[in-house]
Amino acid sequence: MTKDPTLKPYQLRQLMCNSAQDICSKGYDEESGWGIVDLHGAMEQLEANYGEQLPFNDVAMDAYYVNAVNWALKNGITGGSTSTTFSPDMTCTRGQTVTFLWRAMGCPEPRISANPFADVVENDYFCKAVLWAVERGVTSGTSDTTFSPNAVCSEVQIITFLWRGLNCPDALGRSELAAGLGEHYYTDAVAWADTNGFFSVTQSSFNPMGEGIRAKIVTYLYQSLGRRQL
Template structure:
């Protein structure tokens, strides 16, 4: 993969690299400001300087064949929360993780005794707010990451690949369905964050993907949505379908239960429910009343108990994909 091959591709959100690729040259994905996920195969044995700098990556797993993490590899990746580093790494270059302000976890394949042996070019490698390694960053030793790409692990990768999703969780089938249908890929290769609050941009992006990711045909009506935003097409689609209106989108607004069922109901064509919503906290004249009644009829939700629907309660990522799965996955 040539130097600067995709540098500055503002609309690029996710990448799966072919397992024939052995080298990713410098700045290959530099300044890809919408790139949130990348899957690097085990065939890759070299990654150049600043290959992913100033991107929006949330997490990254360095392949087992890499022995040197070159300078400024992830410099300026302010959204990065976790890095997985294989045991074979012996060198980390200058400013490799400079200004990774959100870095919380480093998953290292070697032991605690091996970590100090890695040659770190200078203390600015992990420089965040004047500290060599942020105090909030936890190094997890002896982490055994699964192999991928052309060099599979000797044992089968578990079906439940997310560390925060177990076979007994109520949302497990929904999460697996959502990933299989490319509705979402999780928040990293190892986490889904089912208990994280879902934003308006996330639910509408999930819903857009679940409906086949149709291309929008009209110009954006929103003053706060840019073409570089990962939810750009989802926002335009939602406006075209009448799911949202107005000149502002409010991408980071927390998604409530009322908003969720109303979006889903409108996306389904606003079908008339057979009855009314029988909840103490859903007024008959509420804008979302028909959507709630429809959601109950479709067994998408039965409320929160004690005669309540809790329309103002925020929804988690686990709840959102469960609602979608019940409506569209069976």
């Protein structure tokens, strides 16, 4: 806080997560969390990042997603759409969404090797992410033999994928927004997201069937992982 008094609590938590020393599986795992807190490593990372500017000319420094984009870039979750643009309003496909989530979770190796989807091949960038997502119960195929990786994800699908990837955590309280949606596969996921402040952070009203965009998915990932306790 002396180095950068503008840091918020979730940013401090994320800094500790990113700089922790792994002691079990690479990245986060249920047995050891993110690892052992490394104060020296956290300070080194803060020093390296202090005052650094993003390379994207379409990400304003006061945009709600600027910290999330910076985090996603530094953690290899996604790069820009070009070397100088992030394209925050570009829609995300099913293949991209599960890949972002898979990378944020530390790129775990899927245990299943049999690929049931004709539209997912081994050299696709999203192949392992898709197998992991299906194995983890994050999502299934659009049919027994297709995943439809190029289909655009709705915002509610993105939130549901993330919620399932984090083992379906409980909401922090009652969500009037979710209560007004009725009973759907995504109701509990929306309640969790709402009570964790996702929609207030993105400064927008929630549209279940609205198309999910890059700015929001990296923000949702950043918010949920930043809130994890060591």
